[in-house]
Amino acid sequence: MSLWWERNDLAYSRENELIFSGRNVRTLAERLSTPLFLYSAERILKNIERVQLALDKTGLGNRIFYALKANRFAPLLTLMKSFTACGVDVCSPAEVRHALSCGFLPSDISYTATSVSNTDLDFLTRFPDLHLNTDSLSMIRRIGERDPGRSIGIRINPAMGTGYGSNELLRYSGEKPTKFGIYASELDQALEHARQFDLRINRIHFHTGCGYLNDQLPAWERIMRTCRSMIDKITTVDAVNLGGGLGVPLTSEDTRLDLSQWAAAIMRVFGSSSYEINVEPGTYLVKDAGILVLEANTVETKAGKRFIGVNGGFNLTMEPVHYKLPCEPVPCVLPDSKEKCFADHSLTPATFAGNINEALDVLHEDLLFPEIEEGALLAFMNAGAYTSSMSSNHCMRGEFSEYLLLNTKADSH
Numbered sequence: 001m002s003l004w005w006e007r008n009d010l011a012y013s014r015e016n017e018l019i020f021s022g023r024n025v026r027t028l029a030e031r032l033s034t035p036l037f038l039y040s041a042e043r044i045l046k047n048i049e050r051v052q053l054a055l056d057k058t059g060l061g062n063r064i065f066y067a068l069k070a071n072r073f074a075p076l077l078t079l080m081k082s083f084t085a086c087g088v089d090v091c092s093p094a095e096v097r098h099a100l101s102c103g104f105l106p107s108d109i110s111y112t113a114t115s116v117s118n119t120d121l122d123f124l125t126r127f128p129d130l131h132l133n134t135d136s137l138s139m140i141r142r143i144g145e146r147d148p149g150r151s152i153g154i155r156i157n158p159a160m161g162t163g164y165g166s167n168e169l170l171r172y173s174g175e176k177p178t179k180f181g182i183y184a185s186e187l188d189q190a191l192e193h194a195r196q197f198d199l200r201i202n203r204i205h206f207h208t209g210c211g212y213l214n215d216q217l218p219a220w221e222r223i224m225r226t227c228r229s230m231i232d233k234i235t236t237v238d239a240v241n242l243g244g245g246l247g248v249p250l251t252s253e254d255t256r257l258d259l260s261q262w263a264a265a266i267m268r269v270f271g272s273s274s275y276e277i278n279v280e281p282g283t284y285l286v287k288d289a290g291i292l293v294l295e296a297n298t299v300e301t302k303a304g305k306r307f308i309g310v311n312g313g314f315n316l317t318m319e320p321v322h323y324k325l326p327c328e329p330v331p332c333v334l335p336d337s338k339e340k341c342f343a344d345h346s347l348t349p350a351t352f353a354g355n356i357n358e359a360l361d362v363l364h365e366d367l368l369f370p371e372i373e374e375g376a377l378l379a380f381m382n383a384g385a386y387t388s389s390m391s392s393n394h395c396m397r398g399e400f401s402e403y404l405l406l407n408t409k410a411d412s413h
């Protein structure tokens with residue numbers, strides 16, 4: 001029997017203990033204490049390799065820019081810089097400085113942000129090689145005033161979006177106007193602003209939503225087609241950045257994104273062009289490469305509902321609460337074989353509550369879960385993206401530690 005999230009580097013051992021990247025999770029948590037984020041270097045590199053191979057199959061020039069906001073843990077960034085050809089996608093001057101400190105060159109950095117201030121622009125325009133994407137007419141004008149003659153990218157907004165399932169919260173563009181990018185109705189004005197300051201538009205960028213899987217690929221292809229019709233109006237474009245948004249399975253019902261289908265969609269839309277294709281995934285590269293280990297400190301039935309209270313909350317993993325994205329916990333140690341512990345008759349609904357004094361601090365509601373006792377260690381799956389990087393000190397509970405596990409078989413027992 002295989003549980004839906006199990007794979008070569010993340011599974012229960014014969015001793016019924018969770019092994020991640022060759023390490024016994026309980027042993028690590030006991031030594032390092034919780035809340036604890038563990039990331040697998042090997043998994044990250046494999047995720048990158050998979051996307052790279054799919055892009056290469058398109059035959060188009062390409063580059064991956066990892067969306068650093070997903071997880072900015074320095075060892076993870078240094079790993080990527082050292083072992084892959086990835087650049088980084090950043091969205092603030094502080095992220096630029098951080099990327100530089102991890103070894104990335106300005107030419108490795110693609111900048112796409114919103115509500116960009118003059119102070120931000122004074123800083124950014126000091127880097128002629130940085131790929132600076134503009135998000136508004138105002139930003140084009142203010143870059144032109146500071147750095148005429150520069151090459152820029154334009155983020156466009158196709159007024160369409162797609163993301164995880166039917167989750168509207170994860171769409172960056174759609175019927176309702178959003179703050180992101182320049183709409184078709186303003187594109188001519190954008191080009192005029194650029195002409196006025198002799199700015200060369202060599203890149204087009206769009207990112208329309210997060211977490212799409214196979215079912216959303218047809219919608220994503222339609223988005224690309226709409227964008228292509230906007231892009232082809234600009235004769236100076238060399239590269240098209242398709243954004244991030246590639247999802248990973250979050251529940252037993254999800255299936256893995258088929259990257260060959262994904263690449264085939266890119267081919268159908270851009271295969272006839274000579275554009276270099278850029279992508280900037282965050283989730284796909286790091287989300288399933290991380291787990292968050294917490295301790296169950298309270299196991300109690302209240303008004304007929306089984307609550308499991310843990311020593312971390314939405315301040316460490318905000319997606320379940322703010323974006324309604326599942327983040328499933330599993331026990332790090334099973335009292336019996338997984339066949340017995342996860343047999344239908346052994347599972348009853350459990351609601352996982354964090355330690356933040358807010359009503360919405362519920363990490364998972366009514367998940368069918370085995371019996372556990374207070375003191376049990378739990379690993380929350382898919383905690384490699386948008387967790388530690390978005391953490392807050394709310395209720396002064398912001399402390400956690402994080403480690404990048406290098407590939408080793410040591411300590412697996």
Ligand SMILES: Cc1ncc(COP(=O)(O)O)c(C=O)c1O
Nearest residue numbers: 067207210244245246281282283
């Ligand atoms: C502009 C931009 N690029 C890339 C990403 C990465 O998205 P994901 O983590 O879904 O791949 C985001 C995330 O929201 C984004 O806003």
